[in-house]
Amino acid sequence: MNTVGKKSLTKARGIDRQKLLAPLALVIIYVFFAFVGRNFLTYTTLLNILDSSYYIGFIAIGVTYVIITGGIDLSCGTVLMCAAITGGTAFKTWGWPMWASLLLIIFVGLIFGILNGLLISRLNLPPFIATLGTQMISLGVGSIVSNVRSATFPPRGAADSWFKDLFKYMSPDNVSFPTGALVLFFVAFLAYVVLTKTKMGRYIFAIGSNKEAARLSGIDVKKWEMMAYVVSGLMAGIGGIAFAAVYTTVMPAQGSGFELYAIAGTVIGGTSMSGGSGTILGTMIGVFIMSILRVGLPSMDLQAHYQTLFTGIVVVGAVLLDIYRNKKASEIKILTPAGRYREEMKGKIALLKESLSGETGDAGRIQEEIVHLKAEMKKTYAQLVKEEKEAKLRQAEEEKEFLKTVKESS
Numbered sequence: 001m002n003t004v005g006k007k008s009l010t011k012a013r014g015i016d017r018q019k020l021l022a023p024l025a026l027v028i029i030y031v032f033f034a035f036v037g038r039n040f041l042t043y044t045t046l047l048n049i050l051d052s053s054y055y056i057g058f059i060a061i062g063v064t065y066v067i068i069t070g071g072i073d074l075s076c077g078t079v080l081m082c083a084a085i086t087g088g089t090a091f092k093t094w095g096w097p098m099w100a101s102l103l104l105i106i107f108v109g110l111i112f113g114i115l116n117g118l119l120i121s122r123l124n125l126p127p128f129i130a131t132l133g134t135q136m137i138s139l140g141v142g143s144i145v146s147n148v149r150s151a152t153f154p155p156r157g158a159a160d161s162w163f164k165d166l167f168k169y170m171s172p173d174n175v176s177f178p179t180g181a182l183v184l185f186f187v188a189f190l191a192y193v194v195l196t197k198t199k200m201g202r203y204i205f206a207i208g209s210n211k212e213a214a215r216l217s218g219i220d221v222k223k224w225e226m227m228a229y230v231v232s233g234l235m236a237g238i239g240g241i242a243f244a245a246v247y248t249t250v251m252p253a254q255g256s257g258f259e260l261y262a263i264a265g266t267v268i269g270g271t272s273m274s275g276g277s278g279t280i281l282g283t284m285i286g287v288f289i290m291s292i293l294r295v296g297l298p299s300m301d302l303q304a305h306y307q308t309l310f311t312g313i314v315v316v317g318a319v320l321l322d323i324y325r326n327k328k329a330s331e332i333k334i335l336t337p338a339g340r341y342r343e344e345m346k347g348k349i350a351l352l353k354e355s356l357s358g359e360t361g362d363a364g365r366i367q368e369e370i371v372h373l374k375a376e377m378k379k380t381y382a383q384l385v386k387e388e389k390e391a392k393l394r395q396a397e398e399e400k401e402f403l404k405t406v407k408e409s410s
Helices: 003-012 016-037 045-070 076-090 098-122 127-146 164-166 177-196 197-211 209-214 221-247 258-268 279-299 304-330 337-359 363-409
Strands: none
Touching: 045 076, 045 177, 045 197, 045 221, 045 258, 045 279, 076 098, 076 127, 076 221, 076 258, 098 127, 098 164, 098 221, 164 177, 164 221, 177 197, 177 221, 197 209, 197 221, 197 279, 209 221, 221 279, 258 279, 258 304, 279 304, 337 363
16 A cells, blocks of 8 residues: 555544434435335435525524534523514514515524524523523513414415525426525534634634633623623524525424424534534434434324324434434543553654655655564553453462352351
8 A cells, every 4th residue: 555545544534423423323214215206316306405404404504503602592492483473474464675684584583683692691590591581581572562463474476475596596497406495504604613713703613612611711601691682682683584495484483392402413523512522414313213213204104293203213322322422422441560561662653654654755764664564562561451451360360269268268
């Protein structure tokens, strides 16, 4: 194998296997329903999967920010619907122009995000309790604004329905194109950049890892914790526009349960419920897994209560997976002398490989030294393991003899 091949193999081995679980699960679930689902491998089914992922995807992006801080947002689903129904009422009943109604949807989402942020970061309410209360408030506000009736947006093709083309474009011969996927991926990319390349993202990760340490290092914890909930509210507003674009009619209680899909998708994608870790890409994969389940289970002719059952099992499984990941991450591995020797040698080899990338004239000597150290490590490690096994056998024999002697003397 040439040098490039060795480097590629070494890099591939360095990939965290846990990060491959979500993409692998996405492929397995899709292939599973392709075999057992009725008419699953069709363009219409793919459109349904994408349509059901838009609004969940947007709120999942916001929930990812919140969960990385170590919090939770149980209100994002009802806030999405409250924002959408307020915008629909403004357009239909109050006579607002469509552009102003869409801005109102985003504004309502932001208001609830600010409210959540104030309750949690300034008044120190537990996120679970605060957002549970906001969930009820947003549900009530949506019902009051619409007078407990549904709100309707203009159907496709009607005047003021231009925003629907942003999320689903219909050609003149009635062929649908999921343009909403492009909007979702663009917003996800912006969220990724903010989370990984900006001060805000670094502070959010720091708060989730250790809030007190972040405070002592000079981070304005209250400000950035609040910003995470503001982002969640903003995403709920955008999700409200996406829902109105795809489904036209919105009802006050329709958003209940969306938060579970968003949280489950986020956790399935690798974001830890304990905070401090998570990725937008993982969240997108988790959201599409949940969307495939929502479309795939009905294709098996399962009744609605069975679909709810299986979705609940996936949610519980996602939480258990998160607990397992945290447990593995916090495990303290006690190394034997052989293990310590191998770790030390691996460290030396890694340093040499690192220096190899910067060296130009002494690469041959460094490579020879790496080969020599690997051979020495393999030989010495095997000898140490053998000695440890022999020592354990001797110790077991001595314990056995001791117990035998005690038994005979008694």
